[in-house]
Amino acid sequence: MKAVLSRTYEKNQTKGRFLVLNGNELLLQVLTLELPWNDNQVRSSCIPEGTHEVTRIYSPKFGMCFLLHDVLGRSAIEIHPGNFASLTEKTDTTGCILPGLAYEDINDDGVTDIVQSTLALRKLITVLPDKFTLYII
Numbered sequence: 001m002k003a004v005l006s007r008t009y010e011k012n013q014t015k016g017r018f019l020v021l022n023g024n025e026l027l028l029q030v031l032t033l034e035l036p037w038n039d040n041q042v043r044s045s046c047i048p049e050g051t052h053e054v055t056r057i058y059s060p061k062f063g064m065c066f067l068l069h070d071v072l073g074r075s076a077i078e079i080h081p082g083n084f085a086s087l088t089e090k091t092d093t094t095g096c097i098l099p100g101l102a103y104e105d106i107n108d109d110g111v112t113d114i115v116q117s118t119l120a121l122r123k124l125i126t127v128l129p130d131k132f133t134l135y136i137i
Helices: 117-127
Strands: 002-009 014-022 025-034 050-059 063-068 077-079 098-100 102-104 113-115 131-136
Touching: 002 025, 014 117, 025 102, 025 113, 025 117, 050 077, 063 117, 098 113, 098 117
Parallel strands: 002 131
Antiparallel strands: 002 014, 014 025, 025 098, 050 063, 050 131, 063 077, 102 113
């Protein structure tokens, strides 16, 4: 099984496609939303591309989610539910990855949000093992 997060960088946020593959078979695809690339600055940037070991954890704030390990210069980077990722407007992340099933401007502020995040995370939890490697490209 292989997990790959492919990103598109925008000025105010980073959009992605999180793919779970079994060989050439696509098991699951969800979308992601993160902060923009800001030179890996803590609390204001998505994390650098690379390979990260990930474990399933229980977060008191988010419930069952995933924790990325050994992120250069960063800590407590999770894949958890949320809808907003922006430096200019309301945000649900300070560097973590928000999964979802669609993009939509849910609060009419002109900034793209991600929707059905809790459902997307549940789908990831169902398909992914307790420990896996995530390739961010």
